[in-house]
Amino acid sequence: MGLSNNVRLRFGVGEPGRFISHLDILRLMGRAIRRAQLPIAYSQGFSPTPKLAFASTLPVGVTSEAEYVDLQLQTSLDCETVKSRLNAVLPDGFQILEAAALPVKYPALMSLITTACYQIRTLGEVSDLEPRITDLLAKDVLMVSVKRKQKEQQANIRSLIDKMAYDALNQQIELQCASGVKANLRPMDLLPLLGLELRDVLIHRTALLIKAEADQLLTPFDVLKG
Amino acid sequence: MKQKLLRILPDVSKPARYTNQELNACHKEWKQVAVKMALAFPDTYEIGMGNLGFKILYHIINQRQDALAERVYMPWVDMQQKMKAEDLPLTALESGQPLADFDIVGFTLQYELSFSNIIKMLDLAGIPRLSAQRDNRYPLIIAGGPCGYNPEPLADFLDCVVLGDGEEVIGELLELVKTSKEQKLSRQETLLKLAQISGVYVPRFYEIKYTDQGTIKTIQKTESSVPDQIEKRVVADLDQAPFPDRMIVPYLQTVHDRVMVEVMRGCTRGCRFCQAGMIYRPVRERSVETLKKQVLQLLDSTGYEQVSLTSLSTGDYSKVERLVTELAAECRQRGVSVSLPSLRVDSFSVRLATEIEKFKKTGLTFAPEAGTQRLRDVINKNVREEDLYEAVDAAFAAGWFQIKLYFMIGLPTETWEDLDGIANLAKNVLEIGRRRLPKDGKKPVVNVSVASFVPKPGTPFQWEAFTDQELLLAKQDYLRKQLRHPGFNFSAHDVPTSYLEAVFARGDRRLGKVLARAVDLGCQFDGWNEHFRFDLWMHAFHDAGIDSDFYAYRERQADEIFPWEHLSSGVSRQFLWLERKRAYQGITTEDCRFNNCVGCRVCQDLDVTNRLQGGDGIE
Numbered sequence A: 001m002g003l004s005n006n007v008r009l010r011f012g013v014g015e016p017g018r019f020i021s022h023l024d025i026l027r028l029m030g031r032a033i034r035r036a037q038l039p040i041a042y043s044q045g046f047s048p049t050p051k052l053a054f055a056s057t058l059p060v061g062v063t064s065e066a067e068y069v070d071l072q073l074q075t076s077l078d079c080e081t082v083k084s085r086l087n088a089v090l091p092d093g094f095q096i097l098e099a100a101a102l103p104v105k106y107p108a109l110m111s112l113i114t115t116a117c118y119q120i121r122t123l124g125e126v127s128d129l130e131p132r133i134t135d136l137l138a139k140d141v142l143m144v145s146v147k148r149k150q151k152e153q154q155a156n157i158r159s160l161i162d163k164m165a166y167d168a169l170n171q172q173i174e175l176q177c178a179s180g181v182k183a184n185l186r187p188m189d190l191l192p193l194l195g196l197e198l199r200d201v202l203i204h205r206t207a208l209l210i211k212a213e214a215d216q217l218l219t220p221f222d223v224l225k226g
Numbered sequence B: 001m002k003q004k005l006l007r008i009l010p011d012v013s014k015p016a017r018y019t020n021q022e023l024n025a026c027h028k029e030w031k032q033v034a035v036k037m038a039l040a041f042p043d044t045y046e047i048g049m050g051n052l053g054f055k056i057l058y059h060i061i062n063q064r065q066d067a068l069a070e071r072v073y074m075p076w077v078d079m080q081q082k083m084k085a086e087d088l089p090l091t092a093l094e095s096g097q098p099l100a101d102f103d104i105v106g107f108t109l110q111y112e113l114s115f116s117n118i119i120k121m122l123d124l125a126g127i128p129r130l131s132a133q134r135d136n137r138y139p140l141i142i143a144g145g146p147c148g149y150n151p152e153p154l155a156d157f158l159d160c161v162v163l164g165d166g167e168e169v170i171g172e173l174l175e176l177v178k179t180s181k182e183q184k185l186s187r188q189e190t191l192l193k194l195a196q197i198s199g200v201y202v203p204r205f206y207e208i209k210y211t212d213q214g215t216i217k218t219i220q221k222t223e224s225s226v227p228d229q230i231e232k233r234v235v236a237d238l239d240q241a242p243f244p245d246r247m248i249v250p251y252l253q254t255v256h257d258r259v260m261v262e263v264m265r266g267c268t269r270g271c272r273f274c275q276a277g278m279i280y281r282p283v284r285e286r287s288v289e290t291l292k293k294q295v296l297q298l299l300d301s302t303g304y305e306q307v308s309l310t311s312l313s314t315g316d317y318s319k320v321e322r323l324v325t326e327l328a329a330e331c332r333q334r335g336v337s338v339s340l341p342s343l344r345v346d347s348f349s350v351r352l353a354t355e356i357e358k359f360k361k362t363g364l365t366f367a368p369e370a371g372t373q374r375l376r377d378v379i380n381k382n383v384r385e386e387d388l389y390e391a392v393d394a395a396f397a398a399g400w401f402q403i404k405l406y407f408m409i410g411l412p413t414e415t416w417e418d419l420d421g422i423a424n425l426a427k428n429v430l431e432i433g434r435r436r437l438p439k440d441g442k443k444p445v446v447n448v449s450v451a452s453f454v455p456k457p458g459t460p461f462q463w464e465a466f467t468d469q470e471l472l473l474a475k476q477d478y479l480r481k482q483l484r485h486p487g488f489n490f491s492a493h494d495v496p497t498s499y500l501e502a503v504f505a506r507g508d509r510r511l512g513k514v515l516a517r518a519v520d521l522g523c524q525f526d527g528w529n530e531h532f533r534f535d536l537w538m539h540a541f542h543d544a545g546i547d548s549d550f551y552a553y554r555e556r557q558a559d560e561i562f563p564w565e566h567l568s569s570g571v572s573r574q575f576l577w578l579e580r581k582r583a584y585q586g587i588t589t590e591d592c593r594f595n596n597c598v599g600c601r602v603c604q605d606l607d608v609t610n611r612l613q614g615g616d617g618i619e
Helices: A022-035 A079-089 A129-138 A187-194 B002-011 B052-063 B077-086 B112-125 B166-182 B187-194 B288-302 B320-333 B347-356 B373-378 B385-398 B416-436 B469-482 B495-505 B511-521 B534-544 B548-552 B573-585 B602-606
Strands: A003-013 A052-054 A063-078 A094-101 A115-122 A143-148 A151-156 A161-167 A172-178 A201-211 B035-041 B067-073 B104-108 B140-144 B160-162 B206-210 B216-221 B259-262 B306-310 B337-339 B363-369 B402-409 B445-452 B488-492
Touching: A003 A079, A022 A052, A022 A079, A022 B288, A063 A079, A079 A094, A115 A187, A129 A161, A129 A187, A143 A187, A172 A187, A187 A201, B002 B077, B035 B052, B035 B166, B052 B067, B052 B104, B052 B166, B052 B259, B104 B112, B104 B166, B112 B495, B112 B511, B140 B166, B160 B166, B166 B187, B259 B288, B288 B306, B288 B320, B306 B320, B320 B337, B320 B347, B337 B347, B347 B385, B363 B385, B373 B416, B385 B402, B385 B416, B402 B416, B402 B469, B416 B445, B416 B469, B445 B469, B445 B495, B469 B488, B469 B495, B495 B534, B495 B548, B511 B534, B534 B548
Parallel strands: A063 A201, B035 B067, B035 B104, B104 B140, B140 B160, B259 B306, B306 B337, B363 B402, B402 B445, B445 B488
Antiparallel strands: A003 A063, A003 A094, A052 A063, A115 A172, A115 A201, A143 A151, A161 A172, B206 B216
16 A cells, blocks of 8 residues: 555645745755655756655745655655655654655646645734735735846736635634746735735645636645545 | 744845754753853854864764853844844854853854954854953853964954864863863963963963064063963874764755765975965875765765765875775765865876766866966976866866866966966966867866965965055956956956955954954955955054054065964974975975975974875874
8 A cells, every 4th residue: 555656745844944945945855865765766867866846835934734745766665654754854844744656657746736825824913904804805906016036026916816814813814825837926925915024924834736627626635536 | 032033034034044953953951061162153154054173073062961062153134133123142053042151152263354253243142352351251252273373363352262173172171161160260260271271372371562663572471381382283193083973954055065074184285375284284084994984974864965075185185096986886876976175186186076977067176376387386386287288188078168277366476477377378278178179069168266365374475475456456457358268267356355364364463453443343244245345444444553554565574473473383483484485496395295204393393193094104
C-alpha cells in the first residue's frame, strides 16, 4: 500500500519558516531530503537539482497548512516512510502533514491550482471590519497597487476575490481568492483596502484548491482519488 | 521581547536574518550555564554566517557543559530603525537575551571597514563604548581575527584582543572568566589576570607616547605583570584540532552556504603584500582521512549539496590530488559538488578544477596580481607569464569560457609599463581563448578586476605609502581605456574605500576618537558601497583634529615604532625589513615548504614547524 516512485506531500509552514522566500523553501526541502537520505531523482544537465515540483509560492510572512510538493524518487518507497523520515529531519517551522502516491505521469501541480483560502487574523482591536468588508464586496472595481516585476502597478482585484467574510468570534477574515499561474491575489495586497497593515495581522493559508467541473473545488489529494 | 521582535519582522527586509531556530543551532538553558559568550559579527547575518572561525568557536564553546555560545550580527538599517522605535536592544539569536547580559562579547576583526559597525553594535546593545566606562555590570568586550595584529584604533573600546588561533585560547579564557565571576573579582583584576594568558592583549595596560612629529615615541606597559610583547597562539597540529561535526544550516541563503572544511592553515608562498601569508604561519595541513571523515559527517548532518575545500591556497595542499579525486568520487554519488575556492595560476590547478567540475563550467579566477615579471618579482608573486597562459589555455580547452584576472595597482615601484603589462596579459588571455574555443560556440570573456594595494601591518610592505588617490584613479582610467574592447569587462575597487582601509590598517589609538565621531555622524556598513560616506568620514577626521593623510600617504622610517610593535605574529621585524630590501632589488624568496628555511623566525620562536601530509615538512 502506498508504495510509489512519485509522492505527493502536503506540508505546513509555521514560525519561523514563514519568513523565508520560495527559493529558500526549495533549497531547504532539497537539503532535508538529503539528510533523510531519500533516493530522490535528479534533473539531468549542468547542475543536477532534485526533482521537486511545488504547487505554489507562499508569500513571505504567511503561515500555511496547505503547501504541496511532488517528489520523484529513484526507487519505490512507502509514502508514510517518506513522510516520517522527512519529519525527523525538517527544521522548525516545517512539517509534512500528509502523503500519497502519484501516478507515474501527472501534470505539473502548479498549473492545476486555481484557488486559495486564507485566514487573516487581526492582532489588535479592529471594530468595524464587518461593514468594511460588506462595502468592499459591493464594489465592482477595487484598485490596489501591486508589485509586478519590481514595478508598482495599479490593478483591479475585485474579480480575484471569490468570498470574503468576517468571523467575529475568532477575530479573523475568511478569504477565498484566485491563486495560481493564471490569476493570483496576494492576500497582503488586500489589506490597505481594509485599512489594515501587515503588522496588524497574521495570515494563514488553509487550502490550495483546484477548480474542477461544475466549479467544484478539490484539494490536490482529492484529485488523486478521482 | 521575542513577541515584540516577531511583530516587527514582517516590516523588515529579509526577516529570517533575525528569527534563529536554524537547523543545528545550539540552544542551552540560560540559567544553567556559568559562562555566556556572544560571538558578534560586525556585518550582516548573510556575511557573518559564512565565517568558518565562528563555526569552530561556536562548536568548541557549546561542547562545554559550563559555557554557551550564541550568535549576533549587525542588524540591517531598516531593522535598526524598528528596534529604536520599539525600544528594543540588540539581542543574541539563540536565546533572544540582550547582548548586555552576556559575560563575554567576542567580535571578529576581519576587515578595517567593519570597525564602525563594532561601535554601532555596542550602541545598539546599550553597552558603553569605552572599556574604561565598563565595570562588571557589562560584558567583557573582546576581539580576535586578522585585524587583531593592529587593533590599536579600537584600543579604547576593547577590553582584550586575542592573537592567533582562537581554539588555543578560548578554553583558558572561559575558565578565567568563570573563576573571576565566582571570586567576584573587579573588572580591573579580571583584566590583569587575562593579560597573563599567553596571546591575550589588554590594551589598557600599555601606554603610548608620541613624538612632536606625531609618530610613536614609546610603548610602555603600565603593569609589571603583563608581557612586553604579546605573541600569537598557534595550533601546532591542525589534524588533532577540534572541528565541528555539524554546522548551522540557515533558512535564507548566505555567503559560503555549504559544507566547509579547512584543508590547511597558513601559507608560506611569501607574497610580500599579503598579510594572511605572514600572520598565519606556519603551514599546517589536515590529513586526507580526517578531511574525508569531516566532509561526510557534515554532509550527513546538514544535507548541503556542495563542499568547499578552504584554505589560503588549496592548490598547494600536498595531497590535493588524492583528496580531490577521492572526495569528488564520493560526492558525485550523493549528488554533491566539490569546489576549490582559490586556484593557483598553473595548468595543474586547472586539471584539478576540471576533475571536480564535470558539468558546470562558467568562470575560473586567477590572480597574477601584477602585470610584469619585474613587478611580480618585487611582490614575490612567483607566477610566470607562461604559467598563466598554460593555465588559461587548459581552461579554455576544458570548456571554460570566462576567465577572471585579479590585479593590484599602486604597488611599490609600480610604473606605467606595469599597467601596460596588465592590459597585455589580459589581451593575450583573450587571444588564447579566441584560438581555443570553437568558432561557433561561446565567445571568450576576460574579466579584469583591479584592487588598490593597501599596506598591511606585519608584512614586508608595512613601511610603504599608500598611493595617492588621484593617481590611483588615473591608473584605473588608464587601464579602463586600454580594455575598452569587446571581450573584456573591467572593474576596479572604490578608491576612497581603500584609502580609509589604508588609514585604519596602520592606525594608532588616536583614531579611536575619529571612529566614535564617525559613528555619531552616521557612518556604518562602510564595506557596503550604498552606505559608505567618505564625506562623513572626512568630517569626522576634521572634528577629531586628525590628519588622515599622515596615516595613509606617509612612508614609514626604517626604525619607526609601529602602533603594533608590541604585538607579534612570530614573523620577525628583521625578516620583514630584509624582504622589503629584496623587493626593491627584485630578488624573490622561495617557499620554505619546499626549500630552505627563509628565517622568518616563526618556527624557532613559537616552537612549531610546517606540518605537511606529503611528508616533506621539517618534522
